[in-house]
Amino acid sequence: MKRLSAFVSRLCSWFKSQFTSRHLLTALIEGGRTLIAILIAYLVAFAVIGFVSDDPEMAIRWFVFGPLSSPTEFGEVLKNATPLLFAGIAACLIIKGGNFNMFTEGAFYAGGLIAALAAIYFDLSGILAIIIPLACGTLAAMLIGYIPAKLKAKYEVNEFVSSIMFNFIVMWIGVWLISNVVIDVTSGDNATAPIPDASRLRILFENTNVTTGLLIALGVAVVAYLYMFRTRFGFRLRMTGDNKAFARSVGIDVGRAGVSSQILGIGVAGLGGGLAILANYHRFNWKTLPGFGFDGFMVAIIAKNRPLLVPFAALFIGYLRSGADLMAFNTDVAQEVVQIIQGLILILVASEAFFSSAWFRGVIAKRMFRRKQLAPVGGVDDHA
Amino acid sequence: MKDGVDLDGSLVDNATAAIRDDRQFNIGPFQSDRKLDAYAKRLAERYEVRHESLREPIRHLSGGNMQKVVCGREISACKTVLIADQPTRGVDVGSVRTIHDHIELLRQHGKAILLISSDLSEIRTLCRRAIVLHQGEIVAHIDDLAAYTEEELGLYMLGLKRQRTTEAGS
Numbered sequence: 001m002k003r004l005s006a007f008v009s010r011l012c013s014w015f016k017s018q019f020t021s022r023h024l025l026t027a028l029i030e031g032g033r034t035l036i037a038i039l040i041a042y043l044v045a046f047a048v049i050g051f052v053s054d055d056p057e058m059a060i061r062w063f064v065f066g067p068l069s070s071p072t073e074f075g076e077v078l079k080n081a082t083p084l085l086f087a088g089i090a091a092c093l094i095i096k097g098g099n100f101n102m103f104t105e106g107a108f109y110a111g112g113l114i115a116a117l118a119a120i121y122f123d124l125s126g127i128l129a130i131i132i133p134l135a136c137g138t139l140a141a142m143l144i145g146y147i148p149a150k151l152k153a154k155y156e157v158n159e160f161v162s163s164i165m166f167n168f169i170v171m172w173i174g175v176w177l178i179s180n181v182v183i184d185v186t187s188g189d190n191a192t193a194p195i196p197d198a199s200r201l202r203i204l205f206e207n208t209n210v211t212t213g214l215l216i217a218l219g220v221a222v223v224a225y226l227y228m229f230r231t232r233f234g235f236r237l238r239m240t241g242d243n244k245a246f247a248r249s250v251g252i253d254v255g256r257a258g259v260s261s262q263i264l265g266i267g268v269a270g271l272g273g274g275l276a277i278l279a280n281y282h283r284f285n286w287k288t289l290p291g292f293g294f295d296g297f298m299v300a301i302i303a304k305n306r307p308l309l310v311p312f313a314a315l316f317i318g319y320l321r322s323g324a325d326l327m328a329f330n331t332d333v334a335q336e337v338v339q340i341i342q343g344l345i346l347i348l349v350a351s352e353a354f355f356s357s358a359w360f361r362g363v364i365a366k367r368m369f370r371r372k373q374l375a376p377v378g379g380v381d382d383h384a
Numbered sequence: 385m386k387d388g389v390d391l392d393g394s395l396v397d398n399a400t401a402a403i404r405d406d407r408q409f410n411i412g413p414f415q416s417d418r419k420l421d422a423y424a425k426r427l428a429e430r431y432e433v434r435h436e437s438l439r440e441p442i443r444h445l446s447g448g449n450m451q452k453v454v455c456g457r458e459i460s461a462c463k464t465v466l467i468a469d470q471p472t473r474g475v476d477v478g479s480v481r482t483i484h485d486h487i488e489l490l491r492q493h494g495k496a497i498l499l500i501s502s503d504l505s506e507i508r509t510l511c512r513r514a515i516v517l518h519q520g521e522i523v524a525h526i527d528d529l530a531a532y533t534e535e536e537l538g539l540y541m542l543g544l545k546r547q548r549t550t551e552a553g554s
Contacts (some may be wrong), residue, residue, distance in 0.1 A: 010418075105445050231413050239401065242390040249387045250401040 066326035075208025081318030086272025087296025097261025098241030105293025110271030116284035116344035141270025
């Protein structure tokens with residue numbers, strides 16, 4: 001009983017320290033900015049739909065309510081969100097470490113390919129049939145991803161450029177493999193042999209395509225949060241990302257912190273690629289980059305680089321995509337228009353600068369806190 | 385400010401940056417938030433850092449308060465040698481006193497302190513020995529600072545007077 005009350009009081013003080021008035025205000029403003037951006041994006045989308053569709057009401061209905069209309073459809077949302085969740089976490093780790101390594105894209109590809117090959121050729125059984133391929137895919141992605149990361153740390157090679165190059169190297173090696181080496185001619189496609197049933201992920205809910213991959217994704221989000229905000233390695237990562245000069249001056253090995261953040265992010269992406277293949281594909285047949293890696297950066301931006309917000313951002317993008325798919329399938333709005341609308345929404349939502357923080361903060365503060373003047377923190381009377 | 389603080393980091397992040405690897409703040413791979421918070425809180429109290437919450441980004445603090453955090457962090461984490469370059473520039477008068485007291489305390493604990501300062505009164509309160517530089521050159525080694533008047537030191541600083549090379553020892 002005593003321990004319980006001590007725990008409760010600790011919890012209360014923790015909440016108090018987390019949510020001071022200024023904190024709440026900042027959170028409100030940031031959340032409000034994102035919400036308003038989404039709202040405007042939807043209005044623009046509705047306008048576009050109104051232009052191109054003969055029955056805009058129907059199209060909008062499918063777009064907005066379609067994904068929520070049945071458990072199966074909502075299952076599609078979750079299915080779409082799962083790889084985005086991995087990609088978002090990967091991007092969080094990489095951005096927070098102060099890098100812009102785009103190899104998450106290639107990592108998805110490599111992770112998927114290697115996981116598929118391991119599943120097919122090792123032919124394991126039981127839980128190992130899932131764990132071993134995923135581990136192989138993750139490790140392969142991390143090994144390749146080590147190269148651009150190390151090049152950046154050691155020789156100041158721009159990781160953005162080199163990682164994009166690596167994406168294509170990995171992709172074309174993969175395409176060559178599935179067209180020449182590991183091709184299964186009976187498939188009538190450039191694809192590998194079928195992935196054995198033992199390696200396929202179990203369906204979580206009946207009548208949906210939601211697999212256990214979703215649970216793993218949520219687990220990864222929590223682990224990433226703990227790593228970044230609760231361990232000393234995460235501290236080094238964050239300080240290096242925020243201010244390299246500072247990190248160096250307090251004794252952090254910034255090169256190592258940068259490399260490890262990129263490797264971990266790429267590992268998460270590789271795992272996501274492996275899971276995407278084991279969850280939703282019968283054979284590995286990707287002939288282009290899947291695009292999840294790039295989407296991941298968008299998810300991370302919407303989630304403000306906070307791992308625990310990533311699931312919500314991923315869910316939102318998944319919902320958007322499912323709605324767009326349903327609208328394209330069921331109405332006269334062409335798939336291309338849907339792509340345009342998606343792009344618009346994503347630009348608006350993702351653009352941090354859309355509401356310049358100072359301006360928006362000023363408006364909110366004036367409107368909401370006109371009576372209660374916010375005292376400047378720290379005081380301006382210091383001779384600074 | 386570029387090297388001293390992480391503007392986006394919280395007060396806790398900045399105040400504890402130098403002691404994060406200390407064993408007492410780590411439980412296995414995890415860090416004890418409670419202990420880190422307590423450490424930062426103690427530091428903020430000792431150095432009179434005016435803040436609203438331990439979690440707010442340090443960029444919300446004024447420059448003087450930021451500097452107090454930096455001084456506090458480095459003085460508290462000092463193991464054997466402290467090199468302090470203009471530790472109190474831009475800090476308000478009351479806090480200068482606090483920082484000086486803590487540096488003094490460090491000296492009493494037998495730590496070596498190299499103070500670099502352009503504030504003569506600061507040097508006179510803190511130092512026993514001093515080296516006077518004029519245009520990058522050593523012009524005087526002073527072993528007993530209290531025996532010199534400000535005027536004498538001023539002459540050295542302006543380069544109007546210098547010890548003979550043997551005396552200056554360079």
